[in-house]
Amino acid sequence: MGLCPPCGAKVDDGGVYLPSRLQRVTWEWWLEFWNKWVPAATNREPFYLVHNGDVIEGVHHGATTQISHNIKDQRNLAVKVLTPKVQRAVKYYSVRGTPAHVGESSTEEEQVAEELGAVPDKDGKHSRYELWLKLGPHLIHFLHHVGTTSSSAHESSAVNAELAAEFVEASRWSEKAPSVIVRSHRHRAIEIRLPTEDGFATATVSPAWQLKTPFSWKVAGARLAPPQIGGLVIRLDDSGGIYTKVFCKHIERDEPEK
Numbered sequence: 001m002g003l004c005p006p007c008g009a010k011v012d013d014g015g016v017y018l019p020s021r022l023q024r025v026t027w028e029w030w031l032e033f034w035n036k037w038v039p040a041a042t043n044r045e046p047f048y049l050v051h052n053g054d055v056i057e058g059v060h061h062g063a064t065t066q067i068s069h070n071i072k073d074q075r076n077l078a079v080k081v082l083t084p085k086v087q088r089a090v091k092y093y094s095v096r097g098t099p100a101h102v103g104e105s106s107t108e109e110e111q112v113a114e115e116l117g118a119v120p121d122k123d124g125k126h127s128r129y130e131l132w133l134k135l136g137p138h139l140i141h142f143l144h145h146v147g148t149t150s151s152s153a154h155e156s157s158a159v160n161a162e163l164a165a166e167f168v169e170a171s172r173w174s175e176k177a178p179s180v181i182v183r184s185h186r187h188r189a190i191e192i193r194l195p196t197e198d199g200f201a202t203a204t205v206s207p208a209w210q211l212k213t214p215f216s217w218k219v220a221g222a223r224l225a226p227p228q229i230g231g232l233v234i235r236l237d238d239s240g241g242i243y244t245k246v247f248c249k250h251i252e253r254d255e256p257e258k
Contacts, residue, residue: 001028001211002066006137009077011068021253022211028207029229029249034085035132037247041233049084049089049183052132052184052206053097053111053144060100067211071108078112086116091092097144097232125203138198138242140234142164146183146205149219159183159192179242180234182206187216189228189248199241206232207248226250 004019007184011032019027038047056074057066068074086092094113097100102116106127113126121128131142148160163181170177180202185207193200207228216222230247239244 001215002067003027003081004025004067004077005081009067009073010079011073017067025251026209026211026229033170033231033247034088038233041245041247042055044234046090046134047088047233048091048093049086050093050095050182051113052095052182053109054184054208055082055094055097055147056102057110057210058101058103058108061215063213063215070152071103075108075112075115079115082112082116092116092118092124093131093142095125095131095142095144096129121164124126132178134173135234135242136236137242138152138236139176140180140182140242141178142182144183145185147184148186148221152221152225155190156189156192159190159203159205163192163194164194166203167201177201178245180204182232182234184208187222187228188225189230189232191244192245202242204232204242206230207246226253 003026004017004023006019006024008016008018011012011231018163028045055078056071058074059066059071065138066074067077087143094109096106096109099106110125114131118126120126129143133140133142146162149158150157161184166181167177178201179198182204183204184203187210188205190205192203207230210227212227227250227251229251232246234242
């Protein structure tokens with residue numbers, strides 16, 4: 001259900017997996033994102049690239065929809081898909097995702113990050129559980145996990161709570177609070193903005209580059225929602241303020257049967 005180029009993915013036994021109908025749609029959006037949307041959103045200026053967790057699907061919970069259950073095949077495909085994009089960036093950072101997908105202590109994600117040349121942390125790890133970046137006078141905090149909900153009416157609650165917790169912890173230790181926090185994990189884009197003395201504090205949750213898995217079809221809330229595909233850009237405006245722009249596509253529901 002993840003990204004797969006039109007030429008397919010070669011697996012360990014020499015065979016080739018070819019993308020599904022919806023994977024071909026997703027791939028066209030991947031090209032649109034990188035070839036049109038990102039250059040426009042960045043004004044073709046240099047940028048850093050952050051992958052915010054779950055670089056592969058892994059083998060978990062009895063799932064059968066992976067392109068291959070050979071983790072090496074999954075890592076190879078991730079490297080193949082991401083290498084041209086990493087090469088465009090000034091720096092590449094990898095944030096660790098969910099153990100069910102990327103292994104305990106993110107062992108598989110670490111291997112992909114190292115092969116892609118992700119910037120290592122102070123201990124030499126190429127993937128990390130959190131990332132702090134400075135953009136102008138602002139701090140940005142990246143972390144994969146965030147709370148989820150089965151209710152669309154309360155979709156903002158966990159995101160707002162995450163932003164509030166950031167301010168509490170920063171205040172507790174007399175540290176600077178982030179202007180933007182980025183989370184992923186839930187595969188649904190949403191953004192919360194609160195006014196502050198520095199302008200606004202923003203909590204943004206990214207969409208994902210994955211279609212709807214069988215697991216999603218049984219989860220309350222997710223089972224009714226179309227998959228949200230895309231990424232985001234964080235920039236400074238002309239006055240030194242910070243803002244986000246989100247690229248988010250959705251798979252349209254099927255035409256009614258007649």
